[in-house]
Amino acid sequence: MGLNDIRERIGKAEAKAGRDPGSVTLIAVSKVQPLARVEAVLEQGHRCFGENKVQEAAGKWPGFRERFDGIDLHLIGPLQTNKARQALGLFQAIHSVDRPKLAKTLARLAQEEGQCPDLFIQVNTGEEPQKAGVLPADADAFVAECQGMDLPVRGLMCIPPLDEEPSLHFALLAKIAVRNGLDGLSMGMSSDFESAIALGATHVRVGSAIFGERAAPEG
Numbered sequence: 001m002g003l004n005d006i007r008e009r010i011g012k013a014e015a016k017a018g019r020d021p022g023s024v025t026l027i028a029v030s031k032v033q034p035l036a037r038v039e040a041v042l043e044q045g046h047r048c049f050g051e052n053k054v055q056e057a058a059g060k061w062p063g064f065r066e067r068f069d070g071i072d073l074h075l076i077g078p079l080q081t082n083k084a085r086q087a088l089g090l091f092q093a094i095h096s097v098d099r100p101k102l103a104k105t106l107a108r109l110a111q112e113e114g115q116c117p118d119l120f121i122q123v124n125t126g127e128e129p130q131k132a133g134v135l136p137a138d139a140d141a142f143v144a145e146c147q148g149m150d151l152p153v154r155g156l157m158c159i160p161p162l163d164e165e166p167s168l169h170f171a172l173l174a175k176i177a178v179r180n181g182l183d184g185l186s187m188g189m190s191s192d193f194e195s196a197i198a199l200g201a202t203h204v205r206v207g208s209a210i211f212g213e214r215a216a217p218e219g
């Protein structure tokens with residue numbers, strides 16, 4: 001448990017997979033965590049964090065940014081188009097691009113602002129009706145559509161179904177990325193980041209294993 005332990009486990013998983021040291025980015029998922037815990041991780045020198053809600057991030061991170069340089073903030077939860085402009089001002093990466101309407105809005109705003117966060121396209125690898133993301137069969141077309149709008153598509157993201165072997169989903173996501181020529185793979189959480197790294201994850205999203213259990217249920 002804790003940041004140093006997770007860093008060490010990531011290093012070992014990189015080595016075991018024959019990956020370069022530091023090739024995996026650790027996104028510390030700070031949603032719903034008490035500010036004191038987040039601050040402790042900032043004090044340890046970590047700068048890359050993930051939040052799943054725009055509103056929550058907007059309440060928390062401007063204050064931290066006044067006190068800590070170089071914060072790299074990633075949106076890992078669903079994004080409504082009416083919050084896209086706010087998201088562009090807060091986040092360096094968005095991992096939840098999942099539909100044409102959102103892609104079009106981001107493309108328009110990126111033009112206006114002259115910049116755009118790194119984007120990951122969320123793929124619903126388990127084809128779960130309640131879950132966000134494009135279906136695997138629609139992924140290639142959606143990647144091409146986003147690239148056609150000049151959006152900076154950095155890679156793909158998935159959240160495997162709770163009751164299935166995650167490695168099957170990581171392997172599927174990796175396969176879709178390869179055939180689309182994409183390098184980034186945002187996959188792996190507290191319980192399965194090592195297997196995600198073995199299958200090529202470039203970004204792991206780890207919350208409770210760094211900060212402890214979340215008090216409130218996530219929405």
Ligand SMILES: *Cc1c(COP(=O)(O)O)cnc(C)c1O
Nearest residue numbers: 029052076189190205206207208
């Ligand atoms: C909350 C969350 C995580 C982190 O989950 P843990 O199990 O606490 O590591 C990762 N990815 C997404 C999309 C999340 O919403």
